[in-house]
Amino acid sequence: MGQSRLYSVRMRASEKESHENGGSHISGGELLSTYSELRMSVDTLLEKALNHSRGKPDFLQIQCEIVNQPIKLLNPLTVQTNVVNAVEEGQELARYLLEKTGVHKGIIEKTYKEIPEYPVRGAILIDIHTGERVDQRIDKGVRVSRMDWQTKNFEKWATSKSVPTNPRLKEALTLATKVCNHQSTIAELCWSDDPDYIMGYVASKNIGYHRITQLKDYDDERGCRIFFVDTLTDINTYMSYLEEQPILVQWEEEEDHDT
Ligand code: PML
Ligand code: MG
Ligand code: MG
Ligand code: MG
Known part of the structure; x- marks a missing residue:
């Protein structure tokens, strides 16, 4: 993974409502991905959200965002x-x-x-x-x-x-x-x-x-x-x-x- 142009990919999933509207948490996930691996990275987190022992999500969000700061x-x-x-x-x-x-x-x-x-x-x-x-x-x-x-x-x-x-x-x-x-x-x-x-x-x-x-x-x-x-x-x-x-x-x- 090169040090340039990494994306932060984040997932959260909950039951009934979104977390901020009082839904109960099912799963969350984090990773850093290159642009070319974004599709696979989103899929990895989607898989985690859809097959979780806490249940099936009613609310699911996956967000990708470029990281501009140097990576430690x-x-x-x-x-x-x-x-x-x-x-x-x-x-x-x-x-x-x-x-x-x-x-x-x-x-x-x-x-x-x-x-x-x-x-x-x-x-x-x-x-x-x-x-x-x-x-x-x-x-x-x-x-x-x-x-x-x-x-x-x-x-x-x-x-x-x-x-x-x-x-x-x-x-x-x-x-x-x-x-x-x-x-x-x-x-x-x-x-x-x-x-x-x-x-x-x-x-x-x-x-x-x-x-x-x-x-x-x-x-x-x-x-x-x-x-x-x-x-x-x-x-x-x-x-x-x-x-x-x-x-x-x-x-x-x-x-x-x-x-
Ligand atoms: C989690 O699943 O949210 C936390 C797991 C903690 C233990 C991980 C391990 O060392 O196996
Ligand atoms: Mg958990
Ligand atoms: Mg979790
Ligand atoms: Mg990873």
Whole structure:
């Protein structure tokens, strides 16, 4: 993929109404595409929207937009998979890992108590000093956008790390790599809103991307995506990094100190 003329391609799909009119979220997707691959890229996201375990969409939007800013290349976070045998064990491990990233226990407990009150489709931002939500995006949250990882490079990386070439892992690790690259991000906590996917993760620049094999039960459609942030002098600059800074994850074997 050349560095010139990339398009950001974004998809969102929902049930009953559009998201802004109160419809319930089904699926979203992001990629960066050259002009010549646009047709294929749109088709990839269309396929994702039409065949989703959360249901069939009544509202579906795919948007293509030229990216004018320079694209930042990032090496993927290191990945570790933690096998657990029950949700409680997984969630206990997630809390432990969050503490290791530098979030205090009290803030973690406060956040966990409030998770059921956050039926948000994007990510929510929590200040690590106060435990307060700071994004002010109500039920929308923040959508991390303009990011991708070329499949060939991802597959080469996955083979070298002996992890499955699972597109979910590719998407989630791309997002976590972008989010954790910003100095104000202390950690991310995530599990899927898809009823057939129970794996989640805790990620940070220091500890890397820790997959946890079970963070919820099957058929549960409640997902979670929280970014723990250090006091932001300018929250708008941080949110525009998440939403607008284009990044490509690119694994450079020789720069990978993990291998
Ligand atoms: C999602 O599906 O929205 C999030 C998936 C999180 C876990 C991805 C993985 O590491 O397998
Ligand atoms: Mg999704
Ligand atoms: Mg892609
Ligand atoms: Mg989902």
